[in-house]
Amino acid sequence: MIQITIDKDAQDNGLANMIKDLLAQNITNHPEREKDAKALNGGIVIDANDIEVSLTLICKNGHIHIKNGVVEPYKLKITTASDNIMKLNMLKIRFGLPYYFDKAGREVLAMLFGGKLKIKGLLAHPIMLTHITKLFSVM
Numbered sequence: 516m517i518q519i520t521i522d523k524d525a526q527d528n529g530l531a532n533m534i535k536d537l538l539a540q541n542i543t544n545h546p547e548r549e550k551d552a553k554a555l556n557g558g559i560v561i562d563a564n565d566i567e568v569s570l571t572l573i574c575k576n577g578h579i580h581i582k583n584g585v586v587e588p589y590k591l592k593i594t595t596a597s598d599n600i601m602k603l604n605m606l607k608i609r610f611g612l613p614y615y616f617d618k619a620g621r622e623v624l625a626m627l628f629g630g631k632l633k634i635k636g637l638l639a640h641p642i643m644l645t646h647i648t649k650l651f652s653v654m
Contacts, residue, residue, distance in 0.1 A: 517542055517552045518578045525583035530563055530597070531570045535581055537604065538650055551646040553577040558589030559647055563597040572647075590643055592635040599626055607654040612645060619654075 519538050525531040542548055555574035562569040562585070571586035572579050585592075593603075605619040614620050626632035637644060 516577070517549055520578070520580050522580060522582045525570060525581050528568060528570055528583050530561065530566075530568045530600075531581045531583065534561065534570065534572070537653075538579060541650060541653060544653075548649055549577070551649045552579060554646050555579070555643060555650075557640075557643065558586055558591075559643070560585050560589045560592040561600065562592060562594040563600060564594050565596040565598075568597070590636050590640045591647065592633075594633040594635070595626065595631060599632060602626070603632075603648070604651050604653045606648060606652045608649055608652050611649075613648045613652070 519535050521531050521535055538552075542552060552574070553576070555572075556576075557574060559572040559574065560569060561572070569583075569585050571582045571584065571589060573582060573586065574580075595603075602619070602622060606623060607614040607617060607619065615624050623632065627634070634644065
């Protein structure tokens with residue numbers, strides 16, 4: 516069973532609470548994604564640069580602990596405006612991978628290539644990025 520917890524210092528972080536609820540709901544609705552949560556090992560930063568709020572998902576052995584701010588070391592850092600974070604949730608999963616060939620997928624690619632979405636560690640940790648994308652997807 517996957518555990519998702521929020522650090523004491525992140526309990527007032529609205530983004531942290533939103534991400535916790537989203538992950539818990541998506542794993543409940545798509546139990547097959549538990550294996551993606553178990554495959555994550557390391558830190559993932561989510562930085563909502565427009566509202567100057569960030570958090571770090573510390574992932575290890577099926578436990579996701581959410582901490583306030585940027586906690587190093589991390590493997591991935593996703594930086595975008597807060598409203599774009601929700602757009603990442605609209606990516607569909609097809610054949611076990613994020614699907615970029617519909618409207619939602621093309622919008623994410625446009626943000627990435629247009630500089631509105633930055634992913635540090637994209638090339639170094641593509642499998643980790645795929646796992647977290649699948650966990651974020653509500654589709």
